[in-house]
Amino acid sequence: MGVFRWGRGERRDGRAAPRDTAFEFFSATEGALFRRSVREAFAEHGLEVTLYAEHAVDDTGREFGLNNLAASCHHDERGVRLWPQLVRRHISVLLRTLDGPSALETMAPEQLLGRVYPRVVESALVERGPFDYARQLTPGLSEVLALDLPESVMLLNDEALDPLGGAAALRAQAVRNLRELPVEGHEAVDQGDGQRFHVVMGDSFFTASRVLLLDELVQRVTGRPLGPDGALVAMPFRHQLVFHPIEDIHVIPSLGGMARYAAAGHEDAVGPVSPHIYWWRGGLLTQLSEMAEGTVTVTVGVDLQQVLERLAQEADREG
Template sequence: MPRDDAFEFFSVHEGALFRRTVREAFAEHGLEVTLYAQHAADNTGRQFGLGNLAATCHHDDRGRRLWPQLIRRHISVLLRTLDGPSALDTMPAEQLLRRVYPRIVDSDLLDRGHFGYARPLTPGLCEVLALDLPDSVMLLNDESLEPLGGVHALRAQAVRNLRSLPVEGHEAVEQDDGQRFHVVMGDSFFTASRVLVLDELVQQVTGRPLGPDGALVAMPFRHQLVFHPIEDISVIASLGGIARYAAAGHEDAVGPVSPHLFWWRAGELVQLSELDEGTLTVTVGADFQDVLERLAEQAEGGREG
């Protein structure tokens, strides 16, 4: 069956139905929009990305009959957020500070003219600050930071808030080929951002501290974080498993973050996987190769002993 050019999880028919319903939902709010492959635009130049909404419809098990309801609700919340007063003007400062979190986003999606403070994490990913509001998540631009205390104080508060998030869901995955990894899941939009406090999260989930070699980690989409503490030779089997898990989870997710596998050590991220036209490869540098060789030698020594 022919697939939609922009959203491959849709057939051509489903893509046309989705966009037609989106246009109708905007029209119900008095807005005439032009539909493009991955976004809609109104006559004032505002653009509305459709990727997350399309993924939400695709993942809803109730089928296409619920799409109009999902789309109308999404667009209603979106327009209410855009057209209403800003939370920065209406919410007390102490309440705003309780709602600020760090968020990991694709660097290409940011206008660096308005997010000059964004902190690079690894090529393709950076950290910004966001407000977790009742109906939406609001990214804070440069102009928003000063009234709240500036970027350094605000980031410190955001990280404290991140540390206080509960672990909503956890699954330990073990395969017959020896790969092992943990999946942390949650409704919070900042679940993937917990990679910023990974050492504390691992201690919380496993009851054991991370060792000096760190962990394999992946953030396929905003509601999921995958990790494997690097302790023994099982890391070799887990490399490919987590890389495939991340690539598959990112492909049609709501709120995609990264399809890649990373090595986390002392708060630094090193990308280990690549996706090129659907082909997944894992490549390790000299530092990580040293870790693998040392763990292999330890395993061999243990068998001989």
């Protein structure tokens, strides 16, 4: 893949260099620099940490995952010279959030209600904690509630819900807030070989969560309502949502194109959600793709197969 090129002529190690054992997008040298920056950033706050491949543990036993921070450094186009600064800022915000008073204690209830959103996350993220209220959307993906704070996003556990009105009322408010988010960026992709899909992107941590209101988002972005056959959809990472309304025969080439796009977007992403493509119909998600040894495969069930055959027959009649 050649040498990574960065601003002001700065270069990353080429792909031929030995790779980091945990973060393949780093060379071994870059991985060592990254972890040294992490250790030094914690030390500036008086914390000694034990560094493992993908996380750090302080002397009180607190565990800090490094995946998103590593991906942030990897994608920062300013290059390795600014990694220590990026790491230092991230660790400072993280510790300030953990060690400071909780927003649940310092903010008025009406302020909190204006900041609550539903968030779609990997189910593994909430299966380890007290999130009994979490709603499974499809195997591997769950919906939880989160607070969008000035410096961080805080997932709300079971204990936090009752003081704010309970799960049902709080989710209703969260969905209203999600509905009011602006569409920050949109691109219609046409590959020229029949592959067509839309990419919605934004700085909001809840961009991918707009899949919960996909029919409304499609209407807003395309100006057309979503038809009864639904849409293909993907949420590679938290800042991106990809969709293709199922209307005609273009859905067939778009299946493979979107599946590859989702898998590539998920790889090395900050805030990964899912590498898969899904069929959205009537608010329900059905997973269509799988990843095995770097290869993406797409499998459609009986219901979607019937839709595809009908659209192919309609195309034949019109052709």
